[in-house]
Amino acid sequence: MKKLIRGAAVGLVAALTLSACGGGDSGDDNPLAGGGESGTITVGGANFPESNLLGEIYAQALEAKGIKVSRKFNIGAREVYYDQVVKGGISVMPEYNGALLTTSVDENSKAATTEEINAELKAKLPAAVEILDSAEAEDKDSVTVNPQTAAKYDLKSIADLKPVAGELIIAGPSEFETRQHGLKGLKEVYGLEFKKFQPFDAGAQSTLVKLLTENKIQAADLFTTDPTIQQNKLVVLEDPKNVFSAQNVTPLVYKKAVNDTARAALNAVSAKLTTQDLLDMMKRIAIDKDDQEKVAKDWLTKSGLL
Template sequence: MFSRPLRQTLTLLAAVALTMTGASACGSGDAVEASSAGDELAGAKFVIGSKDFTENIVLGKIAVHLLKAHGAEVVDKTDLGGTAPNRKALESGSIDMYWEYSGTGWIEHLKNTEPIHDSAEQFTSTAEADLAKNKIHWIGPTPLNNTYALAIRSEKAQELGVKTVSDVAELSRTKPEEATVCIETEFSTRDDGLPGLTKAYGMTIPKDRVALLDTGVVYTETDKGQTCNFGEVFTTDGRIAALGLTVLEDDKKFFPNYNAAVTVRQETYEKYPALETVLQPVIAKLDDATMQKMNSRVDVEGQEPGTVATEWLDENGFLGR
C-alpha cells in the first residue's frame, strides 16, 4: 500500500495529466471553435458573406474564424456569388457583412465614373459617401490593393512587344487578330471593366475576340494562349507568378485602387462597435505579398480557403492560442 503522502502526490499528478489531456483535446480538431481571443463579441450573432473568387472567400473565412474566436456566433455564407448578390444581401439585411474593395464601392455602388488615384483619398471618399447615402460602414482599409490588370504569357509579350495597355490598344488597330481577350462575365459589364477600359484606351475589340470565362479558366487559357492572348487578372492573385504571366502596365491609370475593407450595415456596427477593435489589427496585416501567398496556397497548391485563413490567423497570434 502507498503511504498517504505518496497517494496524494500520485492523485495530484493524475489530475494534472488529465487536465493536460483535456487541454490538448480542446486544441485539436475544430480549434477555432474551442479557442478564444477574447469575449468582446460574446452574445453577438453575425451572418458573413463573400464573393465567389478565391481572395474574397479567404477574406470571408478570416472574418468568420476571427469573430468566432472573439465570442460571436457566426453563420458562414461565404462564396455567396458576385458583387451584386453580396451587396444586395448586405443592404437587405440577409447578411451582416462582407469584404468589399474601395474601387468597386466608388465606381459600382456609388456610380462615380472617375477613380481617385490616391488610395487613401479613394478609400475615405468611398467610405464617407457610402455611409451617408446607404448607411454602410467600411472597416479598413487593408494595405493590399487588388486592382484589375491585363496579363499575357511572357513569351508572347516579347513576341508582340507589348508592355503597357496602350500597346494592346495599338495592337487592336494594327494586328486585330492578336487582340484576343479572356475575361469574367462581371468584368464585361462594369464601368471599371472592359467597357470603360476600351473607351479610355481607344481599343477596338470585336465581341467575337472576347471570351467570357470563369475566373480560374481565365488564367489557364491566358497561359495556354489558344483562346486568348490577354486575360483579365487580379494583381494579388498567386497564379500570375505560378504561371509566369506578365502583367501589363496600366499606363493611363484607368483602374481605381481596390483596397479591401469589411463592409457592415451601420445599425450592426453601432450595436457592436467592438468589431472595429477586433478587425483592424488583422486588416493592417493584409498586404499584397501576404494575400498573394494565401491565394497561391488555394489556387496553386489546392488547399481549402478555410484552412488557409485559420492557419494564417493562428500564425499571427489572432486566435488567442
C-alpha cells in the same frame, strides 16, 4: 475589383437563397438580420476563392472575440450581394474599395488612390452601411498577356496594346465587358478595341489560364494576387492611366449588426494584412489545395490575432 457572378441563373439562385436567409426588406428593421439568431453576425463571401478566404479570416477573427458568426460564402457578384449588405442580410462583407465605389456607389467616380476612394465611399455610401479600415493588401484587376504575345508586340504597358488590340482575343468574367474597371474603361481611356471578348464563369479560371498559356486567347483579366501569373510566367501590363484604381481589401459592414468589439476585430485584420500575405495564402489554396479554414487560422495565428 472585383470577382463576380457569371450567369443570370446563378445570380437568381444566390439572391433567392439570401432572401430565404433573412436578406429581404425586413433587414432594415432587424439590427442583427442575416444570422438567423439574435446576436449573430453574418459574414459573406463572393463567388471566388479569395473573397471566401477573406470572409473566413473575418469570421475566425470575430469568433476569437466571442462573437457568434454565420457564414454565407459563394454568394455571387457584387450586383447580388451589395443590396443584401445594405438591407442587413449580410453583416460583414470583404470588399475591394475601388471596385465597390465605381460598381455600386458612383460609376462616374475618378478617384484613384486609397485615400480618394475611401473619402468618396464614406461620403456616398447608404446610411445603413460603412467601410472600416482598409488593409495595405490589394488585389486589382489587370490586363495580363501570355509571354509570347508580350514578346511579339513588345508589350509592357496597356497603352502598348492600342495598335494591336484588334488582333487579340481578351477573356475575363462577363462583367468585365461592361464595367469601367474593364473593357468600357479600356476603350475610353486607352482607346482599345479588341478582336473579341470571351466571357468565363468564376469556376472556369483554370480553363481561362490554360487557354492563355496555349495562346488560344492572348490577354485576360486576371487578379494580381492570382498565383498562376507567376507560375506560368504571364505578363501583367502596367496601367499608367489608372483604369484599375486602388483595390484595397476593406470590410463593408451593416452598421447596426456590428458593435465596437466586432469593428476592432475587423480593423485588427486590416492592420496586419499585406498583399504578400494574400499571394502566399492564395498559393496555398489554388496551387497546394489547402483548406481555406486552415489557411485562415494559420495566418491569424501568425499575425497574433488568435
